[in-house]
Amino acid sequence: MSGVPVIVVTEDLTSASLEWLAARADVRRVGSTEPTFAETMAAAAALIVRTYTTVDAAMLDLAPNLRVVGRAGTGLDNIDVDACCTRNITVVNTPDANRQAVVEYVTSILMHMFRPLPGEVQGGLDAAAWAEARRAAVATTQLSQCTLGILGMGHIGRRVAEVAAAVGCAVQYHDVVEIPPAGRFGATSVGLETLLSSSDIVSVHVDGRSDNRHFLNQDRLALLQPHALLINTSRGFVIDGEALAAALSSCPSMRAVLDVHEREPVPACDSLLGLPNARLLPHAASRTAEAQHAMSWVVRDVWSALTGE
DSSP states (O other), rough: TTTTTTEEEOSSSOOOHHHHHHHHEEEEOOOOTTTTHHHHTTEEEEEEEOOSSOOHHHHTTTTTOOEEEESSSOOOBBBOOHOOOOOOOOEOOTTTTTTHHHHHHHHHHHHHHHHHHOOOOOSOOOOHHHHHHHTTTTTTGGGOOOOEEEEEHHHHHHHHHHHHHHOOOOEEEOOOOOOOOGTTTTTEOOOHHHHHHHSSSSEEEOOOOOGGOOOOHHHHTTTTTTTTTEEOOOOOOBOOHHHHHHHHHHHOOOEEEESSSSSSSSOOOOTTTOOOOEEEEESSTTHHHHHHHHTTHHHHHHHHHHHTT
């Protein structure tokens, strides 16, 4: 397509968004590890990535004509924004596109961990079998008996707070910024140590700043209650995996559900694999058709930035 800008797409977008973009630009789909990537980037005016493409200075050096980088997703952890700014490259993303999907996913985890559905009735049962099935279905704890601690009260954390409060949880949170009362949904602001030591459930929703690497380290994990449930749907590197494995091994009543991981795909040597009180999920919190659709339409923002519209 002569005379139109080249836009490189390294990861999957919805077909509708790609068709929309292809009607306006020369769209070239090539992964960052493919042999033709460097040659393709040399002509690129814009680059669109998702989660598993790292946009750093070395990659930007391949693209002297690059003017826009778009991320189909919430955070910018995999994009060196400073390096882009130095080169006058505009960076855009979709900060709210997957919020509802992640909140529903966290809610699903809570329900599964506290009120899993019993096995369904496959055939007729006599009175004794029926009574046994009902006895086996008794949950030991209701969510309304729990205190949920939210680590990071951003867009997703606030919505989780709203949903948890509606279910009946007592909700508290810790954040590095002051949250106005209207955005707390009844949640109480507490210090970090208080949140970790007094919450029955801790749900992690922090951002990807470098200071958050291994934020939940050995000392902080030691503050968790012996029966605590730790949920992480934010960034894998926030939790020191080795320290968490040690904590879970020494305290069988503690549980962790992790949707994000420091290394993805999870390697066979991961110390959390095989622990009965650790559940590792395949980074699926945003995997709804609606969220994928919304994130993919970052193409509109990329095009607007590219053309000045």
